[in-house]
Amino acid sequence: xxxxxxxxxxxxxxxxxxxxxxxxxxxxxxxxxxxxxxxxxxxxxxxxxxxxxxxxxxxxxxxxxxxxxxxxxxxxxxxxxxxxxxxxxxxxxxxxxxxxxxxxxxxxxxxxxxxxxxxxxxxxxxxxxxxxxxxxxxxxxxxxxxxxxxxxxxxxxxxxxxxxxxxxxxxxxxxxxxxxxxxxxxxxxxxxxxxxxxxxxxxxxxxxxxxxxxxxxxxxxxxxxxxxxxxxxxxxxxxxxxxxxxxxxxxxxxxxxxxxxxxxxxxxxxxxxxxxxxxxxxxxxxxxxxxxxxxxxxxxxxxxxxxxxxxxxxxxxxxxxxxxxxxxxxxxxxxxxxxxxxxxxxxxxxxxxxxxxxxxxxxxxxxxxxxxxxxxxxxxxxxxxxxxxxxxxxxxxxxxxxxxxxxxxxxxxxxxxxxxxxxxxxxxxxxxxxxxxxxxxxxxxxxxxxxxxxxxxxx
Ligand code: F0G
Numbered sequence: 382x383x384x385x386x387x388x389x390x391x392x393x394x395x396x397x398x399x400x401x402x403x404x405x406x407x408x409x410x411x412x413x414x415x416x417x418x419x420x421x422x423x424x425x426x427x428x429x430x431x432x433x434x435x436x437x438x439x440x441x442x443x444x445x446x447x448x449x450x451x452x453x454x455x456x457x458x459x460x461x462x463x464x465x466x467x468x469x470x471x472x473x474x475x476x477x478x479x480x481x482x483x484x485x486x487x488x489x490x491x492x493x494x495x496x497x498x499x500x501x502x503x504x505x506x507x508x509x510x511x512x513x514x515x516x517x518x519x520x521x522x523x524x525x526x527x528x529x530x531x532x533x534x535x536x537x538x539x540x541x542x543x544x545x546x547x548x549x550x551x552x553x554x555x556x557x558x559x560x561x562x563x564x565x566x567x568x569x570x571x572x573x574x575x576x577x578x579x580x581x582x583x584x585x586x587x588x589x590x591x592x593x594x595x596x597x598x599x600x601x602x603x604x605x606x607x608x609x610x611x612x613x614x615x616x617x618x619x620x621x622x623x624x625x626x627x628x629x630x631x632x633x634x635x636x637x638x639x640x641x642x643x644x645x646x647x648x649x650x651x652x653x654x655x656x657x658x659x660x661x662x663x664x665x666x667x668x669x670x671x672x673x674x675x676x677x678x679x680x681x682x683x684x685x686x687x688x689x690x691x692x693x694x695x696x697x698x699x700x701x702x703x704x705x706x707x708x709x710x711x712x713x714x715x716x717x718x719x720x721x722x723x724x725x726x727x728x729x730x731x732x733x734x735x736x737x738x739x740x741x742x743x744x745x746x747x748x749x750x751x752x753x754x755x756x757x758x759x760x761x762x763x764x765x766x767x768x769x770x771x772x773x774x775x776x777x778x779x780x781x782x783x784x785x786x787x788x789x790x791x792x793x794x795x796x797x798x799x800x801x802x803x804x805x806x807x808x809x810x811x812x813x814x815x816x817x818x819x820x821x822x823x824x825x826x827x828x829x830x831x832x833x834x835x836x837x838x839x840x
Contacts (some may be wrong), residue, residue: 383558385701387786388694392439399424401444405753413825414749414810416758425756426789430780431724433479433637433644433710435782436690441641441682448678448779453669457677457684464684468619468691469596469626469634471649473656476673480597481506483648485513486667487633489594490658492516494610497549500538500560500595502567503528505766507560507595507633515833516557519547526568529718534609535574536720537565537602539581553588562595563602563625567762569775570598570703570722572605575613575625582628591652597638599625600690601723604700610630619691638724641686641782645679695783699723702790703780715801718775725779728797732761734807739764741809741829744774747800750807751776755796766821785805 400408402421412418421427427434437445449456462474476604477483484507492498494515500507501522508518521543525533539561548556561581565571585592603621606613613621626632631650636642650656660670667674675683689695700723707721716732730737730744737743744761751757762773778793800807 385698387702387783388692388698389438391781397425399592400756402644402753402758405756409463409749409752412542413813414828415821415824415826416747416748416752416760419752419758421621422759423598423756425751426785426793427758428725428780428793429758429760431638431779431781432635433642434784435637435641435643436686436784437641437643437682438783440689441685441754443677444681444685448676448681450677451671453671455671455680456543456679457670457680461680461684463685464768465647465649467837468599468622468687469632469649470623471626471631473631473649473653474660474671475648475650475656476666476675477646477648477663477667478674479637479644480511480595480633480646482667482674483633483635483646486659487558487631487648488516489662490495490655491591493557495555497547497551497555497558498555498558498560499539499544499556501537501562501565503560504562504566504597521547522565522568526565526571527772529569529727529732529775530716532719534572534720535577535605537563537568537573538577539573541577541580544581544584545812548584548588549626553590556588556590557586557593560591560593560595561629562597564598564605564723566597566724569719570601570725571703571718572602572609572723574610575606577623578608578625578628592628594629595631596626596632596634598723599634600639600687600696601699603691604693604696605723607785608700617691618693618696622691636668636686637681639687640683640688641690642679642682645675645683647683683818690782699782702787705787706778706780706793710797710801713801715748715797725777727762728776729780730761730774730779733801734804734809737807737809739771739774740769741811742826743809744772744776746807748776748810750800751796751812754800757793757796761821765824 408423423520496516502520503518523538523540602620636645654754704721707726716729718727730747734743744763748759764771809829810826
């Protein structure tokens with residue numbers, strides 16, 4: 382059969398809330414034109430993030446009842462560690478409350494002022510945790526990964542020549558580790574090929590620099606390799622993940638993504654001395670090493686979730702349903718980051734709204750219009766988030782795992798196409814309040830009052 386269906390049936394449902402356009406106009410005004418400030422109940426389809434927003438399976442809920450809440454030596458920790466090791470293969474598995482806690486501990490133990498950490502593209506919490514210890518985060522994604530409309534099967538790949546040149550220039554002693562983010566979230570949810578991971582690993586080993594994966598969306602990355610990389614057609618996503626992690630020395634992980642859980646994360650390493658330092662820091666702020674800030678039941682949900690994320694029928698539906706959204710809007714001319722990524726579709730707001738200058742936040746204006754038109758919440762990744770140095774203004778539509786059905790996605794397509802038809806009417810925004818850092822979360826905005834400067838004409 383050609384039709385790809387959701388590989389599950391629904392046992393428990395959660396109502397969503399309809400509102401009228403007039404109500405949404407009021408809600409958006411009360412939220413100072415910032416979708417982060419909206420009550421979630423006023424959103425119909427919430428595509429703000431795929432992090433912690435997924436639906437758990439019956440197997441996960443059943444495992445939750447088996448949670449052992451013992452402070453030390455919990456049986457749930459053993460199950461969690463065994464399941465993680467089965468896929469990731471690393472000697473030490475340290476639970477944390479989410480991905481950024483794993484990052485903070487890793488960089489606190491491995492980096493110091495003046496160090497440099499290369500990555501394909503650092504996620505914002507990864508970058509912030511590196512900068513917090515005085516080190517520098519450097520993005521080395523391949524050239525194709527920097528252009529929204531360019532097609533390439535592995536746009537998340539790290540530029541190996543640039544990595545070698547960087548090591549040559551600053552010396553291996555200033556590079557305590559190299560990271561590879563699979564998939565590359567900040568670069569459009571694009572995958573990294575096995576060939577690239579192998580090449581990066583070889584450079585790291587030659588220079589005796591440890592390689593760590595930011596593994597948040599490792600299962601989606603594995604499935605892209607199966608679909609797109611020669612020699613992997615007949616390998617299972619789990620075998621592909623196992624091979625890839627074998628090229629590294631450890632990883633950070635947010636179990637809120639391909640852990641299929643609503644909370645949790647972990648840090649892995651093959652280095653026993655480092656693991657001891659990490660556990661000492663863990664005890665200080667997260668918790669004892671057999672729970673790391675999580676409940677025993679959370680560990681159970683993750684133990685089951687990381688395995689379910691690798692099921693082939695699930696991944697086939699996951700990747701197909703994200704592509705379905707991207708392909709249906711792009712076929713009508715909507716500019717998106719190509720090809721569609723694993724967990725999200727990114728609309729290029731500068732190309733969608735060429736009459737709105739970047740300093741009038743085109744991606745915020747577009748995201749707000751999607752809310753007004755159809756109650757859809759998305760997120761700006763652009764000038765509001767990164768400041769004037771932002772190279773792109775994107776609207777990310779992140780798809781929660783196993784939550785929305787095809788008819789929800791059909792509705793999202795219809796709303797986006799309606800907004801596309803009326804795009805000339807969309808106006809930019811200006812700030813009325815901004816916090817000194819991470820301003821996008823709390824910013825207040827209003828429609829621009831000054832006349833828009835004439836930019837390029839709309840095609
Ligand atoms: N690394 C990547 C690639 C991420 O996408 C995230 C989170 C993290 C690390 C941090 O994990 O949230 O568990 O602390 N990304 C979410 C998102 C927030 O919406 O993309 P966390």
